[in-house]
Amino acid sequence: MQDVFSYIEQNRETYIGWLQDICKQPSVAAQNRGMKETADMVERFVREIGGEAEQLETSGYPVVFGQFKGESERILSFYNHYDVQPEDPLDLWHSPPFGAEIRDGYMYARGVADNKGNLMARLAAVHACLQVRGKLPVGVKFIVEGEEEIGSVHLEEFVEKYADRIGADGCVWEFGYKNADGRPQISLGVKGMCYVELICRGANTDLHSANAAIIENPAWRLLWALNTLKGPDERIRIEGFYDKVASLSDDDQLMLEQMIYNEEDTLEKLGLKSFLLDLKGIPLKEKLIFQPTCTVCGIVSGYIGQGSKTVLPAEARVKLDFRLVPDQDPHEILALLRKHLDEHGFSDIEIQSFTLEHPARTPLNNPLTRAVVNTSKQIYGMEPTIMPMSPGTGPMYILCQHLGIPAVSVGVGHFASNNHAPNENISIDDYIQGIKHIAAILEEFAKEV
Numbered sequence: 386m387q388d389v390f391s392y393i394e395q396n397r398e399t400y401i402g403w404l405q406d407i408c409k410q411p412s413v414a415a416q417n418r419g420m421k422e423t424a425d426m427v428e429r430f431v432r433e434i435g436g437e438a439e440q441l442e443t444s445g446y447p448v449v450f451g452q453f454k455g456e457s458e459r460i461l462s463f464y465n466h467y468d469v470q471p472e473d474p475l476d477l478w479h480s481p482p483f484g485a486e487i488r489d490g491y492m493y494a495r496g497v498a499d500n501k502g503n504l505m506a507r508l509a510a511v512h513a514c515l516q517v518r519g520k521l522p523v524g525v526k527f528i529v530e531g532e533e534e535i536g537s538v539h540l541e542e543f544v545e546k547y548a549d550r551i552g553a554d555g556c557v558w559e560f561g562y563k564n565a566d567g568r569p570q571i572s573l574g575v576k577g578m579c580y581v582e583l584i585c586r587g588a589n590t591d592l593h594s595a596n597a598a599i600i601e602n603p604a605w606r607l608l609w610a611l612n613t614l615k616g617p618d619e620r621i622r623i624e625g626f627y628d629k630v631a632s633l634s635d636d637d638q639l640m641l642e643q644m645i646y647n648e649e650d651t652l653e654k655l656g657l658k659s660f661l662l663d664l665k666g667i668p669l670k671e672k673l674i675f676q677p678t679c680t681v682c683g684i685v686s687g688y689i690g691q692g693s694k695t696v697l698p699a700e701a702r703v704k705l706d707f708r709l710v711p712d713q714d715p716h717e718i719l720a721l722l723r724k725h726l727d728e729h730g731f732s733d734i735e736i737q738s739f740t741l742e743h744p745a746r747t748p749l750n751n752p753l754t755r756a757v758v759n760t761s762k763q764i765y766g767m768e769p770t771i772m773p774m775s776p777g778t779g780p781m782y783i784l785c786q787h788l789g790i791p792a793v794s795v796g797v798g799h800f801a802s803n804n805h806a807p808n809e810n811i812s813i814d815d816y817i818q819g820i821k822h823i824a825a826i827l828e829e830f831a832k833e834v
Contacts, residue, residue, distance in 0.1 A: 386821075386824060386825050386828055388517050388518075389513050389514055389517045389518070389821075389824050390821050390824070392513050392516060392517045393509070393510075393513050393817065393820050393821055393824070394817070396513070397817055400505070400506075400509040400816070400817070400820060401487075401492075401813060401816070403430070403505050403508070403509065404485070404492065404497070404501065404502060404505045404816065405485040405487075405492070405494075406426075406485075407423070407426055407427075407430075407467075407501050407504075407505060408483065408485040408492070408494035408495075408496060408497050408501055409483050409484070409485050409494070410422055410423050410426060410483070411423075411469075411483050411495075412467050412468050412469050412496065412531070413468065413469060413470070413471050413472075414446060414468035414469075414531055414532055414533075414534050414535045415470075415471055415534065415535055416471060420446050420467075420468065420531055423467045423468075423531070424440055424446065424447055424449055424467060424531060425440075426467075427449045427467050427504070427529050428440055428449050428451075430505075430508055431449070431451035431508070431527060434508060434511060434512040434515065435453065435512075435515050436451045436452055436453045436511070436525075436527070437451065437452045437453075438450065438451045438452075438527075441543065441546075441547055441550075443532075443539035443540075443542050443543050443546075444539050444542060445531070445532050445538060445539040446468070446530070446531030446532050446539075447531065448528060448529065448530045448531070448540075448543050448547075449467065449527065449528075449529040449530075449531075450526070450527065450528060450529075450547075450550065450551075451525075451526065451527035451529070452524075452525070452526050452527075453511060453515075453521055453524065453525040453526075454520075454521070454524055455520070455521040455522060455523040455524035455525065455831075456520055456521065456522050456523070456831070457522065457523050457524070457831050458524070459523045459524065459554045459830065459831060460523060460524040460525070460526060460552070460553040460554050461523050461524070461525055461526075461553060461554065461555050461556070461557065461753075461826075461827065461830050462525070462526040462527070462528055462551065462553035462555070462556045462557070462790070463504075463507045463525070463526070463527050463528070463556070463557050464528050464529075464530075464556055464557070464558055464559055464781075464784060464785075464792070465500050465503060465504040465507070465527070465528075465529045465530075465559055466500050466504075466529060466530045466531065466532070466533035466534070466559065467500075467501070467504065467529050467530075467531050468530075468531045468532060468533060468534045468535070469495050469496030469499065469500075469501070469534060470495065470496070470499070470534050470804075470805045472495045472807075474807065477807035477808070478493075478807045478808055479493070479807075479808055480493050480808075482494065482495040482807075482809075483495060485497070487813065490812060490813050490814065491810045491811065491812055491813065492810060492811055492813060492816070493808055493809065493810045494809060494810075495809055496809065497802075497809055497810060497811050498797070498798040498799075498802035498803070498804050498809050498810065498811050499560065499798070499802075499804040499805065499809065500533070500559050500560065502796070502797045502798065502811045502816055502819070503559060503560060503561065503796040503797055503798075503819070504529060505816075506796070506797050506816060506819040506820045506823055507527070507557070507823050508527075509820045509823075510820045510821075510822075510823035510824040510827065511525055511823075511827075513820065513824055514824055514827060514828075521827060522827055522828050522830075522831035523554075523827055523830055523831045525827070526551065526553055528551060528784070530543070533559070533779065533780070536580070536739055536740040537740075537742075537779075537780040537783075540780045540783060540784065541780075541783050544783055544784055544787070544788070548788065551784070551788070552788065552790070553790050554752070554753070554790070554830075555751075555752065555753030555756075555790065555791050555792070555793070555830065556753075556784070556785050556790050556791070556792040556793075557753075557757070557792075557793060557794075557795065557823070557826065558572075558575075558779070558781060558785075558792045558793060558794040559779055559794065559796070560572075560775075560777070560779075560794050560796050560798065561794050561795035561796025561797065561798060561819075562796065562798040562799055562800060562802065563798070563799040563800060563815065564645075564646070564647060564650075564651075564770055564800055565647055565650035565651045565653075565654050565800040566647040566650045567799075568645060568647070568765075568767060568768075568769065568770050569761050569765050569767075569769045569770070569795070570769065570770045570772060570795075571754075571757055571758060571761060571769045571770070571771050571772065571793060571794065571795050572772040572774065572775035572793070572794035572795075573746065573747040573748075573749065573754060573771070573772065573773055573774060573793055573794075574744065574745045574746040574747055574773065574774035574775065574781065574792075575744065575745050575774065575775045575777055575778050575779050575781045575782075575794075576677075576708040576709055576710055576744050576774060576775065576776060576777065576778050577708070577709035577710070577713060577715050577742050577743045577744035577745075577778060577782070578706055578707065578708055578709060578715060578740050578741070578742045578778040579706070579707040579709060579715040579718040579719050579722070579738070579740070579741055580682075580704070580705070580706045580707075580738070580739040580740035580741075581704070581705050581706075581707075581719065581722065581736050581737060581738050581739065582702060582703070582704050582705075582736070582737045582739070583607065583610065583611075583702065583703050583705065583726075583734050583735070583736060584700065584701075584702050584734065584735040584736075584737065585603040585604075585606050585607040585610070585700065585701045585702075585731075585733070585734045585735075586603055586699065586700050586733075586735075587600065587601055587602065587603040587606075587697075587698070587699050587700065588600055588697070588699050589699065590699050591687070591696050591697065591698055591699050592696070592697040592699070593695065593696070593697065594695040594696055594697045595695075596697050597697050600697060602697055602698065603686065603698060603699065603700055603701040604686040604687060604698055604701040606701070606731070606734075607684075607686070607701040607702075607703060607734070609731075610726060610729070610731045610734055611681070611703065613725070613726075613729045613731075614679055614705075614725070615679050618662075619661065619662060621677065621678075621679045621707075622725075623718075623721050623722060623725045624721070624724075624725060624728075625721050626677070626718065626721060627677075629712045629713050629714065629717070630676075630677065630710055630711075630712070630713060631710065631711040631712045633671070633675060636748075636749055637675065637773055640749060640771060640773045641667055641670050641671055641674070641675075641773070642667065643771070644670055644674075644770060644771060644772065644773070645768065645770045646669070646670055646673075646770065648660070648665060648669065651800075654800060654801065673776055674772060674773055674774050674776065675710055675773070675774070676710065677707060677708055677709050677710050677713060678706075678707065678708040679705060679706075679707050680705065680706050680707075680708070681703060681704075681705060682704040682705060682706055683703070683704045684701075684702070684703040684704075685701070685702055685703075686698045686700065686701035686702065687701075706740075707722075708776065708778060709743075709744050710744050710774070711744045711746055711774075712744075713744065714743065715740075715741035715742060715743060716741060719736070719738055719741065722736065723736055740778070742778055742779070742780055742782065742783075743782040743783070743787075744774070744782065745774075745781035745782040745785065745786045745792065746773070746774060746786070747785075747786070747791040747792050747793055748791070749771070749773075751791050752830065752833035753791050753792075753793050753830060753833070754791070754793055755829075755833050756826050756829040756830040756832075756833050757793045757795055757826055758771065759829055760822060760825035760826050760828075760829050761795065761822065763825060764818055764821050764822045764825060765818065765822075775794060795822065795826075796819060797811050797812075797815045797816045797818070797819035798811055798815075799811065799812060799815060
């Protein structure tokens with residue numbers, strides 16, 4: 386692959402320019418800002434590097450579908466998304482969120498890590514292979530959706546409508562990062578999610594807090610309800626919540642033992658003295674990867690402005706996410722949550738559900754996993770951290786495992802890429818390495834049996 390790697394180095398500035406161009410284009414799905422322009426840009430990139438491309442319509446934003454022929458019948462797909470998170474809060478950015486400025490070897494832009502850096506690295510790798518070799522070792526498909534940051538709300542519709550178009554022998558999934566110690570991370574799945582908002586209502590208007598003597602406060606009521614969901618031991622108290630959590634296999638145990646996770650560097654970079662429950666070693670890694678969660682993502686009620694205002698709020702809301710592991714079903718967890726609240730006297734609390742995604746796993750021993758792991762050692766010069774499953778979530782199950790397609794995550798982000806936060810960034814060197822890694826995966830995947 387040295388000829389391809391040399392070409393990538395020679396065209397380094399071109400590929401950096403591609404990334405800057407797409408990062409300068411806003412594409413905020415939640416606000417319908419720049420979505421059409423970005424979808425058109427992705428389609429144009431695929432066409433310009435020699436592929437066939439079209440926008441496949443859904444009830445929401447279109448999915449950009451690209452295709453390249455290969456020497457073998459084996460097909461590798463890439464799943465990415467062209468939408469990004471809103472850039473707020475603006476005052477915490479050190480440069481314009483859509484300026485794509487490069488400082489000290491890092492590019493700063495909303496979406497550069499999540500997910501435009503990975504998308505452009507994959508397009509650049511295909512381009513480099515075609516320019517040097519004239520053909521790809523395997524067929525390639527790009528599936529680039531525009532709604533990942535709002536829950537992939539129409540991806541299931543897309544899969545049902547275009548199932549015959551998206552078949553593949555493996556899928557390189559959306560994301561990938563380096564750990565705090567600089568070691569590349571490879572993930573073989575994602576956790577599922579049940580994301581909800583709980584709403585508790587009281588009087589039909591905010592009141593003077595003097596009325597708290599005789600009028601129930603929905604903020605207190607919501608807090609009491611939350612206290613029934615999880616205790617200080619971190620155990621989730623919803624009856625039946627753990628019933629379908631899969632037991633760890635011998636392979637799972639072995640991967641946990643071999644998984645490299647630098648606890649000291651992680652704690653130092655987070656400014657913490659210890660992990661939750663003072664966990665270390667295997668128990669820490671097992672909880673991170675194989676245990677479900679219940680997290681308060683945000684809570685609001687009453688007056689939270691500057692100074693004081695004595696008010697009895699009329700409403701309280703909390704957003705919760707439950708990260709799920711095999712073999713939990715997000716729809717079943719939603720039903721168990723409703724039952725739990727009802728049985729604990731909180732039937733009046735409304736539940737609004739948002740993201741409901743199944744967990745997904747890919748076996749360690751398959752051609753795609755071997756190709757990604759073996760080439761990672763070649764490109765980065767060290768053993769990667771192999772995550773049996775990412776602690777994060779995405780629509781992997783519906784697009785991949787649901788159709789019998791193994792999926793593996795690897796990419797160009799790093800521990801402090803600030804996804805969803807101000808000053809999102811990637812290292813330019815990581816981006817170039819990522820292009821080389823994808824090119825190597827294409828070559829290796831064609832050989833794996």
